[in-house]
Amino acid sequence: ILNVEQSPQSLHVQEGDSTNFTCSFPSSNFYALHWYRWETAKSPEALFVMTLNGDEKKKGRISATLNTKEGYSYLYIKGSQPEDSATYLCASYNAGNMLTFGGGTRLMVKP
Amino acid sequence: EPEVTQTPSHQVTQMGQEVILRCVPISNHLYFYWYRQILGQKVEFLVSFYNNEISEKSEIFDDQFSVERPDGSNFTLKIRSTKLEDSAMYFCASSDPGEGKQETQYFGPGTRLLVL
Numbered sequence: 001i002l003n004v005e006q007s008p009q010s011l012h013v014q015e016g017d018s019t020n021f022t023c024s025f026p027s028s029n030f031y032a033l034h035w036y037r038w039e040t041a042k043s044p045e046a047l048f049v050m051t052l053n054g055d056e057k058k059k060g061r062i063s064a065t066l067n068t069k070e071g072y073s074y075l076y077i078k079g080s081q082p083e084d085s086a087t088y089l090c091a092s093y094n095a096g097n098m099l100t101f102g103g104g105t106r107l108m109v110k111p
Numbered sequence: 112e113p114e115v116t117q118t119p120s121h122q123v124t125q126m127g128q129e130v131i132l133r134c135v136p137i138s139n140h141l142y143f144y145w146y147r148q149i150l151g152q153k154v155e156f157l158v159s160f161y162n163n164e165i166s167e168k169s170e171i172f173d174d175q176f177s178v179e180r181p182d183g184s185n186f187t188l189k190i191r192s193t194k195l196e197d198s199a200m201y202f203c204a205s206s207d208p209g210e211g212k213q214e215t216q217y218f219g220p221g222t223r224l225l226v227l
Contacts, residue, residue, distance in 0.1 A: 034215070043114065
């Protein structure tokens with residue numbers, strides 16, 4: 001059974017603060033790492049799919065890095081806004097045709 | 112922008128009853144998935160479906176579960192005889208076949224199932 005872990009579980013920041021959180025995943029038989037942003041009562045929204053060691057991806061104020069050798073990915077949000085409040089999920093594709101999800105980081109941005 | 116839709120948004124059922132959860136994937140996608148999230152736990156993979164057959168399933172997906180693509184647009188998950196522990200949010204997702212595991216999976220908003 002694969003174990004994907006995210007930390008912290010929850011995070012409260014002030015508007016304008018930059019923040020980051022971590023996803024750790026098994027490095028063996030690794031294929032891809034997916035990040036999603038999930039607001040309550042909405043569909044999880046795909047942010048990034050990352051495959052190569054050293055990958056960096058950016059979407060607006062959100063960026064992510066990938067280290068496949070040590071099995072971790074960081075998600076960064078620059079200048080957090082209240083609309084960034086959501087749960088951020090990572091999911092790893094290792095051997096087997098299935099995504100294994102972490103428990104998510106719940107971000108709350110106070111105005 | 113195309114999106115995955117799911118119906119119903121909420122369903123309450125009695126233990127032992129059959130339920131069918133419905134999904135309309137994005138129209139040109141060929142891979143379809145079901146996931147669930149029990150309250151307070153991680154999102155868990157149930158099953159993937161391609162070319163009218165199951166391509167992968169997890170240990171959770173036992174004989175009580177089945178999936179079907181009854182027509183060109185719908186993708187359904189049937190739970191034959193619901194148990195209390197089937198109470199969860201069920202998500203459908205779909206993806207383009209282009210790059211396999213690197214392809215983004217697009218999720219629907221989920222169906223909240225409550226078994227009493």
